[in-house]
Amino acid sequence: KAGVTQTPRYLIKTRGQQVTLSCSPISGHRSVSWYQQTPGQGLQFLFEYFSETQRNKGNFPGRFSGRQFSNSRSEMNVSTLELGDSALYLCASSSVASARNTEAFFGQGTRLTVV
Amino acid sequence: DAKTTQPPSMDCAEGRAANLPCNHSTISGNEYVYWYRQIHSQGPQYIIHGLKNNETNEMASLIITEDRKSSTLILPHATLRDTAVYYCIVVIYNAGNMLTFGGGTRLMVKP
Numbered sequence: 001k002a003g004v005t006q007t008p009r010y011l012i013k014t015r016g017q018q019v020t021l022s023c024s025p026i027s028g029h030r031s032v033s034w035y036q037q038t039p040g041q042g043l044q045f046l047f048e049y050f051s052e053t054q055r056n057k058g059n060f061p062g063r064f065s066g067r068q069f070s071n072s073r074s075e076m077n078v079s080t081l082e083l084g085d086s087a088l089y090l091c092a093s094s095s096v097a098s099a100r101n102t103e104a105f106f107g108q109g110t111r112l113t114v115v
Numbered sequence: 116d117a118k119t120t121q122p123p124s125m126d127c128a129e130g131r132a133a134n135l136p137c138n139h140s141t142i143s144g145n146e147y148v149y150w151y152r153q154i155h156s157q158g159p160q161y162i163i164h165g166l167k168n169n170e171t172n173e174m175a176s177l178i179i180t181e182d183r184k185s186s187t188l189i190l191p192h193a194t195l196r197d198t199a200v201y202y203c204i205v206v207i208y209n210a211g212n213m214l215t216f217g218g219g220t221r222l223m224v225k226p
Contacts, residue, residue: 004158031212043159043202043216056213090158094212103149104212106158 004107012113018079021110025072025093032074037088086114119203124221133190137203140184145208150188152199193224
C-alpha cells in the first residue's frame, strides 16, 4: 500500500509570506503528526491530529497551525514566515490511538527554505 | 526535553553486531521504549519497541534491563545500509502519536 505522501517536496518562500504543506497518511490511518527538523534543534514535535481534532501540541508559536480533514489528510500552515522557519517538515501517520503496539510511518518531508 | 541519553556517535565494522545503548533512567511504568532510525535526507523509520521484555523482529533486537533504566538496540549483522542516526525514545502509553526525539546516535558502518 502507498506510504505517507507529503507535498510539495521542496519550497522556497520569502520572509513574511505564509505557506501550506500537505500530508496524505497511509490509508486507514487516523493519526497524523507533524515535526520540524533543523540542524540546530533536531527533530521537534509540532502537533498531532486524530479524527480531525488536535490532540497534542508542541512548543511552537501560534504562527504554526494545522488541520485534518475527514479523509485524514492533514495540512499545516506557517504564517509570517521567518528565516528560522527554514527546515525539513515531516509528517507521520499511525493506525491506532495509543502508543501500545503502534509505529509511526514518516513521509519524505517537505524542505522549506525561507529567504 | 528528551528523556533519553545516547552516545552521539559510534562506529561498527560491516558484518559485525552493532550494539547501541540508551539510558532512560527516569522512565515511568507506563512508558514504552521505541527505536527509530533516520537515513540521510529521509524520514525516520520505525525499528522496534518494547515495554519490559526483550523483543526481536526482522530488523533488530531490543534488550531492556530489568529495572528498565536502560536498553540496547542490537543490529546482528550490520551492513553499510545501516549507517544512520538511531533514536531511542520513550513514549507514554495512550498519549497518542507524539514522539520526543533527542540527539540520537550517529552509527557509521565501515567496510
